[in-house]
Amino acid sequence: MNLWNSIIKTLELTLQTKNVDLERKIRGAYCGDLLSDVLAHASPGDLWITIHRHRNIVAVAALVNLSGLIITGNRPPDPDTLETAGKEGIPLFTTPFNNFQAAGKLYKILSDYSMI
């Protein structure tokens, strides 16, 4: 199973964006709900775990060149968030898990793939 598939299965992700291919390479992950913190400390290729669902998360994800967005707690993204993510070609997922659970599961997978 490739990395994207492992993550989608383990974190029970639902891909919310349409017409966005999982082409971006995952290089790591970042978890946080303060946009300034993510902008300053996330790295290109990171998957971002957050509770936010407004469109400004897409702007930050695009600026840092993140590989994808995971919104926790099954919060539905705002329609304009999805539209912007589609335009930017950034895959946006929802997961039923909370930030802590999602980060723990993702950390395990990236460890198994010797990425962290």
Place this chain on the structure above:
Amino acid sequence: MKLEFVIEGMDFTRAGEAAAKIKKALQLVGMEVETVRKSVIVAYEAEMNIVIHARSGTLTARVYPDRVEIEAADEGPGIPDISLALQEGYSTAPPHIREMGFGAGMGLPNIQRSSDELHIDSKVGIGTKLTSTIMNRTSGV
């Protein structure tokens, strides 16, 4: 090269567009990765400060071979105590802005850390002008 953008206060739907255009332009002219990264942080934080705090303003990027200068000039409430505003964690953003993940008092400290030079002039009740210089240092030298 000079890029200039008008930023409207409280316009969260277009927030980040100016920073995104500056990023693309810097990549296009081949600025160093680290220069682009720092410029993006300065541009986005300065843009968000105008959106969150000011009535309106302009964000200008001037690109030279050896540096990027980013200027944010706004009409707004001004900053009464600039040294206090530069302290990590200090914020005057209202609760509904904080709930969006902004207003954690990290914006100006982020700008300061990413700038080689930073000047802030502010007049209470009139507005603020911030000028940041980011040197374009060749990587691996």
